[in-house]
């Protein structure tokens with residue numbers, strides 16, 4: 001178990017790595033079942049989903065293709081639609097025979113996925129979403145995901161890919177960030 005004793009930025013472990021590992025395996029089994037007769041293209045949303053994405057795809061037993069996107073609700077991107085910007089798009093034009101599963105780290109306001117999904121739905125045969133974490137209390141726009149690892153309370157979390165100011169992504173567990181860091 002990772003030792004957080006000397007890390008003052010971490011308030012506590014919210015979901016430990018073993019719990020995450022078990023849940024990831026369950027989600028992979030659901031995806032195996034639901035996409036068995038589809039052409040699954042897993043779309044990882046960078047950077048926050050990168051560890052979840054890697055663990056999830058390694059637990060699939062059905063064939064899957066891999067793509068990545070980088071999306072943000074601010075900053076300068078190459079393509080823009082609605083309020084979100086795409087700074088890295090899926091690396092192929094024709095998705096008309098693909099069944100996409102968009103993989104996110106966390107759904108917070110819901111803005112990112114509620115804008116992204118309709119955009120992808122115009123290009124692909126089907127689009128579903130999978131998130132490691134969901135904070136429903138923070139929702140500003142109506143959005144519900146097809147697959148979810150854990151529903152969590154309104155706390156800022158880091159680790160297992162998630163960052164605060166680009167830090168803490170490499171921690172093995174999902175941890176609550178100490179308010180000392182951002183207050």
Ligand code: IMP
Pocket residue numbers: 048073104105106107108109110111112113155156157158162163164
């Ligand atoms: P949404 O569009 O508000 O749902 O934004 C989701 C994005 O906000 C995620 O992909 C994260 O990058 C970021 N985010 C929201 N809550 C947290 C958190 O608790 N920790 C780290 N990143 C977060």
Ligand code: MG
Pocket residue numbers: 048163
């Ligand atoms: Mg982030």
